[in-house]
Amino acid sequence: MGVLFACNKLDVKPLNIIQDEDVFTTENGVNAYMATLYKALPIEDFYYRNNDGGFNRGWEHFWHPGALCGELAGPYGSLGEGAMGFGYWPYDNIRNVNYLMATLPKYAVNFDKAKVDQWLGEAYFSRAYFYFALVKRYGGVPIIKNVQDYRTPMEQLQVPRDKELEVWNFVAGDLDSAALLLPETSQRGRANKYVAAALKSRVMLYAGSIAKYGAVNYVDGEARIKGFVGIPAAEADRFFKQAWEAAHLLEGHYDLYTKKMADDKVQNYADLFLDPSSNETILARDYSLTSNTAHSWDATMICRYMTADGLSRAYPTLELVERFTGPLPIVNPDGTPHRFDSLADIMKGLEPRLLATIYFPGATLRGLTFDTQRGIYEHFSGTAEAELGVTPPNLLFRHLASNTNVLWPENTGRRVIGFTGVSTDGDNTTRTGFYVRKYIDYSKPMADCGLYKSTQSWIDLRYAEVLLNRAEAAMELGNTSDATAMINKIRNRAGAAPLSGPVTIDSVRNERCKELAFEKQYWWDIRRWRIADRILDNTRFHALLPYYLNDEKKFIFLREMETFQRPYSFEKRFYYEPLPGGELGKNPHLYPNNPNY
Amino acid sequence: MQKVIKGLLIGLSLLSIAACSKTDNYPGPDAGFMGRILDKTDPEKGNFLTETSGMQIKLEELSWSATPSPQTIPSKADGTFKDTELFSGHYRVTPTAGAFWPVAGEELDIKKGNNTHDIAVTPYLKIVNLTHRFEGSTLVMQFNLQAPVTENLPRLLDVQSFVNVTKYVGSGATIPQYTSESTMQKIAANWSDAIAQRTFEIRIPDIKEGRVFYARVGARVDDSYKQYNYSEEITVQLP
Numbered sequence: 001m002g003v004l005f006a007c008n009k010l011d012v013k014p015l016n017i018i019q020d021e022d023v024f025t026t027e028n029g030v031n032a033y034m035a036t037l038y039k040a041l042p043i044e045d046f047y048y049r050n051n052d053g054g055f056n057r058g059w060e061h062f063w064h065p066g067a068l069c070g071e072l073a074g075p076y077g078s079l080g081e082g083a084m085g086f087g088y089w090p091y092d093n094i095r096n097v098n099y100l101m102a103t104l105p106k107y108a109v110n111f112d113k114a115k116v117d118q119w120l121g122e123a124y125f126s127r128a129y130f131y132f133a134l135v136k137r138y139g140g141v142p143i144i145k146n147v148q149d150y151r152t153p154m155e156q157l158q159v160p161r162d163k164e165l166e167v168w169n170f171v172a173g174d175l176d177s178a179a180l181l182l183p184e185t186s187q188r189g190r191a192n193k194y195v196a197a198a199l200k201s202r203v204m205l206y207a208g209s210i211a212k213y214g215a216v217n218y219v220d221g222e223a224r225i226k227g228f229v230g231i232p233a234a235e236a237d238r239f240f241k242q243a244w245e246a247a248h249l250l251e252g253h254y255d256l257y258t259k260k261m262a263d264d265k266v267q268n269y270a271d272l273f274l275d276p277s278s279n280e281t282i283l284a285r286d287y288s289l290t291s292n293t294a295h296s297w298d299a300t301m302i303c304r305y306m307t308a309d310g311l312s313r314a315y316p317t318l319e320l321v322e323r324f325t326g327p328l329p330i331v332n333p334d335g336t337p338h339r340f341d342s343l344a345d346i347m348k349g350l351e352p353r354l355l356a357t358i359y360f361p362g363a364t365l366r367g368l369t370f371d372t373q374r375g376i377y378e379h380f381s382g383t384a385e386a387e388l389g390v391t392p393p394n395l396l397f398r399h400l401a402s403n404t405n406v407l408w409p410e411n412t413g414r415r416v417i418g419f420t421g422v423s424t425d426g427d428n429t430t431r432t433g434f435y436v437r438k439y440i441d442y443s444k445p446m447a448d449c450g451l452y453k454s455t456q457s458w459i460d461l462r463y464a465e466v467l468l469n470r471a472e473a474a475m476e477l478g479n480t481s482d483a484t485a486m487i488n489k490i491r492n493r494a495g496a497a498p499l500s501g502p503v504t505i506d507s508v509r510n511e512r513c514k515e516l517a518f519e520k521q522y523w524w525d526i527r528r529w530r531i532a533d534r535i536l537d538n539t540r541f542h543a544l545l546p547y548y549l550n551d552e553k554k555f556i557f558l559r560e561m562e563t564f565q566r567p568y569s570f571e572k573r574f575y576y577e578p579l580p581g582g583e584l585g586k587n588p589h590l591y592p593n594n595p596n597y
Numbered sequence: 598m599q600k601v602i603k604g605l606l607i608g609l610s611l612l613s614i615a616a617c618s619k620t621d622n623y624p625g626p627d628a629g630f631m632g633r634i635l636d637k638t639d640p641e642k643g644n645f646l647t648e649t650s651g652m653q654i655k656l657e658e659l660s661w662s663a664t665p666s667p668q669t670i671p672s673k674a675d676g677t678f679k680d681t682e683l684f685s686g687h688y689r690v691t692p693t694a695g696a697f698w699p700v701a702g703e704e705l706d707i708k709k710g711n712n713t714h715d716i717a718v719t720p721y722l723k724i725v726n727l728t729h730r731f732e733g734s735t736l737v738m739q740f741n742l743q744a745p746v747t748e749n750l751p752r753l754l755d756v757q758s759f760v761n762v763t764k765y766v767g768s769g770a771t772i773p774q775y776t777s778e779s780t781m782q783k784i785a786a787n788w789s790d791a792i793a794q795r796t797f798e799i800r801i802p803d804i805k806e807g808r809v810f811y812a813r814v815g816a817r818v819d820d821s822y823k824q825y826n827y828s829e830e831i832t833v834q835l836p
Contacts, residue, residue: 217819218821219821533823537823538768571823572823573821584664584666588663588664591664595821596693596694596822
């Protein structure tokens with residue numbers, strides 16, 4: 001008898017594995033599933049860097065992609081360190097999305113239709129985001145839209161690459177599906193109809209410019225001949241049109257942040273990145289101490305003098321500043337350096353947006369002043385140009401220092417360099433005279449500016465970008481009046497005068513570079529415009545270095561090379577990253593690799 | 598606690614000694630591959646004028662895999678290449694990433710021992726009639742450009758000077774102050790008769806007295822690699 005009973009019920013579902021019905025029958029279960037997707041979204045936030053793993057790296061936020069391409073002078077020794085990527089290959093996450101898409105409809109009876117639609121919409125949105133992150137790096141990749149079963153023959157699991165054009169179209173299609181399914185509004189940090197449209201405007205702008213400019217400036221190779229990289233130029237207009245339409249869809253639903261415009265334009269612009277209630281934010285990622293996600297932006301973009309911990313290593317270049325100002329008024333008409341009574345005078349009359357984006361010498365933070373000073377001249381005669389030449393006439397009267405203990409004259413004099421730099425040693429104070437201000441939480445007490453202590457949100461999509469996407473798409477389509485209107489909207493909020501003269505593609509791009517500085521967009525922009533190999537061609541970047549003139553008791557500024565004088569060169573093959581070697585090893589159908597790898 | 602740590606340390610050090618006692622049983626590299634990179638257009642059969650790593654010899658080991666990971670041998674400054682740590686086998690050999698017209702790869706066997714194989718390429722541009730003189734402390738170099746093949750020649754970018762204190766001189770080995778925006782001359786145009794007839798002049802100010810410098814000029818086109826075609830090096834000294 002005992003024998004007969006025992007075999008009755010052996011096929012019990014394992015209790016130690018979470019089953020589909022545990023997840024997909026309750027709202028909490030599905031939301032938990034969604035959380036893993038959102039967490040994996042390739043948002044290039046504070047943590048993101050171009051090398052060494054890419055997403056969700058440690059506290060060293062100064063490994064900023066802007067430091068690869070001239071926005072910042074930073075720790076990358078050469079461009080090759082970051083240009084070939086880190087083997088991003090999120091097919092595990094894509095599988096999770098596909099699994100949700102395949103499984104959730106089976107359990108749909110448990111929920112309102114609106115809920116199910118929203119979740120499916122979010123799934124389409126996140127799948128588009130993953131493929132966008134792939135296609136902008138590698139060009140064509142295999143499009144997997146179903147859950148692969150490990151029992152299928154190896155040959156079928158090794159899916160070949162799709163053409164680059166097909167992947168961009170696929171991303172557009174997923175974003176359209178998402179927009180159809182998603183509601184008008186969403187919980188903070190989650191997608192809705194307009195979030196999908198905003199992302200689509202970015203995606204389609206990328207596709208359009210790669211089609212247009214990649215047809216002219218490219219590296220030949222088997223992958224290009226087969227269409228795995230490169231898009232036919234004839235597709236450009238279709239993409240630009242979609243970018244424009246997607247951007248236009250947001251009109252009236254979001255707006256530029258102008259809460260404090262009337263009082264103080266600098267304050268308004270700085271707070272746009274710190275105010276959680278900003279109506280400009282379309283998609284944000286939040287951080288908190290309790291969830292152990294707090295980041296280190298405050299402690300790693302400003303030097304230790306003004307923080308509680310950490311160190312800084314990336315500093316805005318003078319080239320970026322000059323996008324706003326043109327040549328700064330540091331030289332008199334006769335060629336001699338202009339004498340300033342105080343460092344802060346350099347900021348007089350500058351655009352509010354610039355002052356809210358970058359800390360200049362003389363600016364203040366947390367009750368301390370950026371006392372940035374490269375050195376002391378006993379006295380200074382002659383022109384700035386002569387001093388920057390091969391045989392500087394005042395060299396013998398110049399004093400530099402590696403630390404703030406050095407005084408001139410010795411023992412009795414003043415500090416040769418400031419607490420905020422510029423040192424002859426190392427890069428833990430500024431190399432360019434400037435510090436990043438964007439996203440810096442200026443109201444946080446110094447004691448709280450430690451590692452993993454910052455909780456300001458990263459704004460992945462904001463309305464200003466959508467306007468810039470629209471302006472650029474309009475410009476590419478020849479609609480100059482729309483482009484002008486959008487650019488002037490941005491400029492007005494920035495506190496800048498309206499565009500003078502006719503709008504050009506260069507003025508649209510320049511506005512984008514200024515408005516989105518340090519938002520990790522510039523690297524992708526110069527890539528898709530296919531200008532990176534021209535503007536980064538053994539290029540060194542410049543600094544604005546303040547000196548104190550001891551006899552005159554005045555300051556001068558010299559336009560010198562940043563103190564490390566690092567050259568950066570962008571090879572044309574970097575317009576695409578190489579496919580990850582490990583994936584090529586697993587799947588020979590991924591060949592050919594991108595040109596010149 | 599201390600005992601535990603000591604114990605662990607002893608254990609670890611024993612392990613680390615033990616671990617190294619067995620080399621693998623795979624054969625090591627057994628072949629060398631070397632040769633000259635020739636300039637097809639040079640009547641004197643000279644080496645292609647390049648710099649250290651100014652071009653690459655790409656090797657694909659077809660006897661290992663149909664889709665092998667490519668490996669490259671960088672050129673030496675004198676226009677030769679050499680790698681003595683290779684595995685014998687069947688390879689596709691392609692000169693690439695240099696300032697010359699693309700050539701198709703060539704399949705060949707690299708046998709045990711040393712293999713010598715010369716590779717000929719056609720430069721995009723040649724620098725001819727190079728002369729130099731000093732005006733005060735300014736080194737003035739004059740030259741013309743020649744294009745062995747003009748049809749479909751990529752757009753010309755610029756000419757630039759390179760100066761170093763050793764004879765290894767090129768874009769990767771130059772004194773920055775003598776290779777700057779001010780010594781570069783942008784061309785940014787397609788090949789034309791006007792360019793063929795133009796005499797280029799590069800002026801390098803503030804050459805240091807008494808020192809021997811090695812100098813050369815280079816010209817680039819906007820191909821996939823943007824490498825320079827070089828002149829021969831010249832030795833200059835400001836008395």
